[in-house]
Amino acid sequence: MLSSVATREGRILCSPRDPLREAQRWIERQSRVQSKLPVIIVGIGAGFHVSEFAKQNPETQVYAFDLDPKMIENYQNNFQLYLNLRLIGPNDLGSGLPVFPYVFAFRAAWQGLESEFLSVYCLLKAETKESFLAQARDLGIQTVVNFKSQEAITIKSVGALLEGQSCEQEEVKIWKCLRELVR
Amino acid sequence: MKVLAVSLLRIGDLLMHMEALRAYLHENPSAEIHLLLNDSSMSLRSILGESVQKVIVFPRKELQEILVEQNRSLWAAFRQTQALVTQLNNEKYDVVLNLTHNLLSARLIDLIQAPIKKGAYFVNGKARPADCQWGVYFNDIHSGAHQAPFHYLDGLARSLDIGLTMNQNGQARGSRYICLQVLTSDAKKNWSMNKFSQLAAELKEFYPEYTFVVLAAPFEKDIVQSKDFPAGVEVRYATWVELVKILQDTRLLITGDTSVQHLAAQMNVQMLSLFMGSANVTKTGPRSVQSYVVTPSVSCYPCSHHQSCPQSTLKCENQIQVHDVVSLAKAMLNDQAYLPQNQNLHYYQVQNRNNFYFIQGLGEEKMTTLEREIKQITWQFYLDHEYENPIPPYGTAIRTIMQNTDLDEISDASMNLKIEQFETALMWLESLDEAAQKSVRLCFRENNDQISEIQRKILETYKQFTTANRIDHEYIQVIHNALTEQHKTAFGFIRKLKSSIKEGMQLIQIDLKITKDLLNAKKERGSYVSRARELS
Numbered sequence: 149m150l151s152s153v154a155t156r157e158g159r160i161l162c163s164p165r166d167p168l169r170e171a172q173r174w175i176e177r178q179s180r181v182q183s184k185l186p187v188i189i190v191g192i193g194a195g196f197h198v199s200e201f202a203k204q205n206p207e208t209q210v211y212a213f214d215l216d217p218k219m220i221e222n223y224q225n226n227f228q229l230y231l232n233l234r235l236i237g238p239n240d241l242g243s244g245l246p247v248f249p250y251v252f253a254f255r256a257a258w259q260g261l262e263s264e265f266l267s268v269y270c271l272l273k274a275e276t277k278e279s280f281l282a283q284a285r286d287l288g289i290q291t292v293v294n295f296k297s298q299e300a301i302t303i304k305s306v307g308a309l310l311e312g313q314s315c316e317q318e319e320v321k322i323w324k325c326l327r328e329l330v331r
Numbered sequence: 332m333k334v335l336a337v338s339l340l341r342i343g344d345l346l347m348h349m350e351a352l353r354a355y356l357h358e359n360p361s362a363e364i365h366l367l368l369n370d371s372s373m374s375l376r377s378i379l380g381e382s383v384q385k386v387i388v389f390p391r392k393e394l395q396e397i398l399v400e401q402n403r404s405l406w407a408a409f410r411q412t413q414a415l416v417t418q419l420n421n422e423k424y425d426v427v428l429n430l431t432h433n434l435l436s437a438r439l440i441d442l443i444q445a446p447i448k449k450g451a452y453f454v455n456g457k458a459r460p461a462d463c464q465w466g467v468y469f470n471d472i473h474s475g476a477h478q479a480p481f482h483y484l485d486g487l488a489r490s491l492d493i494g495l496t497m498n499q500n501g502q503a504r505g506s507r508y509i510c511l512q513v514l515t516s517d518a519k520k521n522w523s524m525n526k527f528s529q530l531a532a533e534l535k536e537f538y539p540e541y542t543f544v545v546l547a548a549p550f551e552k553d554i555v556q557s558k559d560f561p562a563g564v565e566v567r568y569a570t571w572v573e574l575v576k577i578l579q580d581t582r583l584l585i586t587g588d589t590s591v592q593h594l595a596a597q598m599n600v601q602m603l604s605l606f607m608g609s610a611n612v613t614k615t616g617p618r619s620v621q622s623y624v625v626t627p628s629v630s631c632y633p634c635s636h637h638q639s640c641p642q643s644t645l646k647c648e649n650q651i652q653v654h655d656v657v658s659l660a661k662a663m664l665n666d667q668a669y670l671p672q673n674q675n676l677h678y679y680q681v682q683n684r685n686n687f688y689f690i691q692g693l694g695e696e697k698m699t700t701l702e703r704e705i706k707q708i709t710w711q712f713y714l715d716h717e718y719e720n721p722i723p724p725y726g727t728a729i730r731t732i733m734q735n736t737d738l739d740e741i742s743d744a745s746m747n748l749k750i751e752q753f754e755t756a757l758m759w760l761e762s763l764d765e766a767a768q769k770s771v772r773l774c775f776r777e778n779n780d781q782i783s784e785i786q787r788k789i790l791e792t793y794k795q796f797t798t799a800n801r802i803d804h805e806y807i808q809v810i811h812n813a814l815t816e817q818h819k820t821a822f823g824f825i826r827k828l829k830s831s832i833k834e835g836m837q838l839i840q841i842d843l844k845i846t847k848d849l850l851n852a853k854k855e856r857g858s859y860v861s862r863a864r865e866l867s
Contacts, residue, residue: 178402249397249407274404283406303398303405315456321442322412324456326405328435329391330398 154194154222156260161193161219163256170256171197175204178252187250188213190269192235193257195223201252202233211236211248213268215261241268247283248272275301292319303330334362335424337440337450338372339389339431341516343590343615345372348430350597350618351488353382354495355428365422378571378594389415389439416442427452428491432469449491464714465489471809473614478805480703480710482688483614489714497683502621503599505580509534509541509664512586514551519608519640520587522648524558529653530585532561534660541582546574546591583664585656592617603660607647609636612679618688622681623659623669625651650675669693685711685731698745701736705849706805708732709842713834718841729848738853746850753843756802757836763792763810764832770825782821789828790814806842807835 154161163170174197185208192198192214202210210233214220220235251272258265271279277295284291292313293306307327310320334355338348345368356362365385368375370392379386390411397408420443427443429436429450440452451470452459461467469490473479479486488495513527531543545566547555552568560566569577571594578584578595584602586592588610595602596619604624606612611633612624626632627650634640655673662669671678671694679690687707692700708728712718770785793814797804804811809831818824 247404247406247410249403249411251402251404253402272404273402274406280405283404287406287410301405303408306405315441315453318413318416318442319409321438321456322409322416325435325438325442326394326398326408326412328433328438329395331434 154219156216159259161257161259162196167194167196168200171200174254175201178250185249186211187252188248188272189252189254190272191254191257191265192219192223193254195219195227197254198223198233199227199230202230203228206230206232208232210234213237213241213272214257215264215268219257238268241271247274247287277301289319292317293323303327332359332362332425333422334359334364334426334428335367335387335419335422335443335445336364336383336428337367337431337436339367339369339391339433339436339439341590342372342375343516343588343593344430345375346590346593346597347484347487347618349379349382350484351430351491351493351495352428354488355491355493356382358494362426365424367419375571378575387415387419419443430487430491432487432490461490463490463492464716465492468710468714471812472805478808479611479614480707480805481613482616482618484618485687496686497618497688498599498620502601502619503579505578505582505600507542507580508544508577508582509538510544510546510577510581510584510586512546512584512589512591513555514547515587515589515610517608519634519645519648520606520610522587522605522607522651524555526651526653526656527585528558528560528564530656530660531564533653533657535561535563537661538664544577546577583660585660586617588615595619596622601663603656603663605651605656607632607645607651608640609634612677612690616679616688616690617681620681620683623663623693624679624681624690625655625659626677626679627651628675628677684735687711697736697740698742698749701732701741701849702749704732704735705842705845708845709806709838712841713838718837725844725848728845729852732845732849733852738849738856741853743850743853746846746853750843750846750850752800752802753839753846755800756807756839757843759796759800760807760832760836760839763789764829764836766792767825767828767832770828782818782824786814786818786824806838807831809834 187208188211189198189201190213192212198210198212212223212233213236215238217237220237223235251269253269270276271282274280274283280293280295280301281291293309295301295309299305303326306323310323313320315321315324336348336352338345352364356364363384364382365387366379366383367387367389370388370390373388376386394408394411397403398405424443424445426447426449427440427445429440429448429452432451437451437453437458440448441454441456449462450466461470465486469486473481473483473486485495511527511531513524515521527545531545535543543564545555545560545564547566547568549568549570555566567573567577574591574594578598578600581595581600584591584595584600585605586595586602587605592602592604596617599619602617602619602622604617604622606616606624606626612626616624627647629646629650631642632647652673655676658672659669659678669678677695678693680693682689682691684704684707689704689707708731712723712728717723766789793810796802810828813824813827813831818827
């Protein structure tokens with residue numbers, strides 16, 4: 149099953165011994181997915197985890213992303229293309245993709261391109277100031293949340309930033325409401 | 332009229348909210364009620380009945396997961412909430428009723444457009460003051476860990492201006508089952524399952540004509556399955572619909588402070604509730620007349636809802652023994668009056684007093700029961716502004732009390748002692764008011780940093796006084812709030828302190844007036860009786 153393209157710079161992008169078991173254990177570690185909410189997997193690599201995940205969650209729209217077009221091609225050649233699965237590359241980012249409630253990282257597939265994958269992962273999770281603002285733009289929101297530094301973006305930090313801020317805008321009201329859920 | 336009822340607490344609370352909603356619907360028959368409830372409460376949907384025409388889910392669990400899990404974007408939670416708000420606003424509600432009374436619901440209602448909003452809510456991020464005195468009471472006293480004179484549902488309904496009544500019809504008497512609800516939502520409120528098992532075995536001997544049923548939810552199966560119950564005792568992992576069917580034919584339900592208790596109360600099932608841990612008999616007891624509640628007498632009971640028990644064993648649970656419950660259950664099943672046998676426990680019977688839930692202590696000092704009754708009436712007078720009437724209806728209150736209480740069993744001395752204590756308290760409150768007045772001047776001169784020092788000093792005086800005199804804390808606990816809360820400005824602190832002193836004084840004056848009138852009525856009646864005896 150392992151083809152030659154499942155490596156990058158000589159590094160194998162999945163478990164050389166039992167990639168299927170690795171994929172299953174990875175799936176178990178992820179949060180339980182609620183059906184009908186889209187999921188994106190960052191890192192296709194050898195593809196076992198993507199195939200297993202799509203198979204096990206037939207009602208979930210699964211997006212699988214890889215920076216390397218060869219990995220997408222490899223997947224298309226070696227695995228079943230489930231109806232609920234869409235493979236995407238760098239050119240697809242920022243072109244009408246949904247805001248993903250679930251962003252899963254398969255780090256074994258990142259080898260050799262760790263920092264590039266990390267940037268995409270942070271962008272999808274809206275974890276940095278830039279990516280947070282980028283997602284707001286995608287949603288058509290002129291957000292009032294304006295982080296001054298590169299602090300970690302959590303609901304607490306958003307809440308702290310809005311503390312004392314005038315609360316006439318719907319966006320501020322929603323963030324403050326959400327803040328109450330994790331007190 | 333389209334009404335959105337917001338009920339975002341737990342299942343037991345939602346069941347009580349349903350009773351308030353039915354009362355609301357009775358007063359507003361044209362209302363079309365939509366209910367916003369947590370995803371975790373959806374299992375109740377099957378028994379909500381016709382009062383609710385539409386159920387809307389608040390995806391609390393899903394949102395919490397998005398907000399705290401590593402692989403989720405905050406915008407996903409944002410977008411989901413925004414979609415919910417849009418959905419709610421598209422309904423164009425005329426009225427929003429906040430049954431939840433917490434910050435989450437108050438902020439959520441800030442996002443909903445409706446001409447009338449009732450209960451706690453924010454307006455553009457700022458808490459809106461309560462519409463009525465009951466709302467202030469519910470926020471200041473009932474929501475905290477304080478002792479409260481009213482049942483949670485009585486306080487909530489009146490804060491929303493809903494005329495809730497208590498069922499007058501007496502007990503529904505099913506003839507088939509004696510049910511044991513063996514688990515609660517919190518381990519410290521549980522009576523042990525071994526004791527429940529023993530209880531079932533002993534009662535079964537006396538009442539073989541009943542089917543004994545251990546009730547548990549399907550998700551509690553693993554816990555309940557591991558325990559042995561006597562032969563012939565059925566264990567039912569019932570859904571809500573099945574539970575309703577069982578309760579319809581139940582003669583007696585023995586339970587802790589559970590959602591099943593609240594459901595059974597609405598069906599008027601007779602109950603014997605075992606309250607321990609944080610289960611508070613005044614706030615969440617069974618609102619079903621002639622039900623009984625047993626509570627321990629350990630000093631730590633009732634404890635805080637939010638803390639786990641620091642004791643190595645649950646002292647309160649240990650205090651309630653099987654034979655105590657057996658003897659009370661037998662009296663209830665035989666329709667006999669019960670004389671408490673264990674002096675370490677408190678026994679209460681649930682009664683309807685002026686459409687309020689009232690607990691009548693069994694075997695307790697008559698003066699204690701009288702004080703509890705006067706306290707409830709005092710609060711009603713205060714919260715309904717009755718005391719401001721040109722002719723306050725004290726006479727009616729006195730007559731009601733005299734109907735329920737035999738004043739001859741209460742000594743003049745104990746009533747006089749209470750009057751003395753309250754007069755002392757009034758004098759102290761006047762001096763505290765003067766001290767607060769002086770602090771106003773100080774606060775204007777000094778900066779706001781002085782507040783905590785002033786708070787500390789007054790709190791010390793407060794503690795000294797309340798320890799030295801047996802003064803009723805419920806009347807003055809708002810003063811304690813003012814002295815312990817953080818205040819943004821000196822002016823805010825003084826305003827809160829002075830208004831709470833005023834409230835304490837008014838409450839004590841009302842109580843004092845009722846107590847004095849009762850004493851006079853008692854004396855007058857005494858003289859009539861002795862004159863009648865002389866004449867005869």
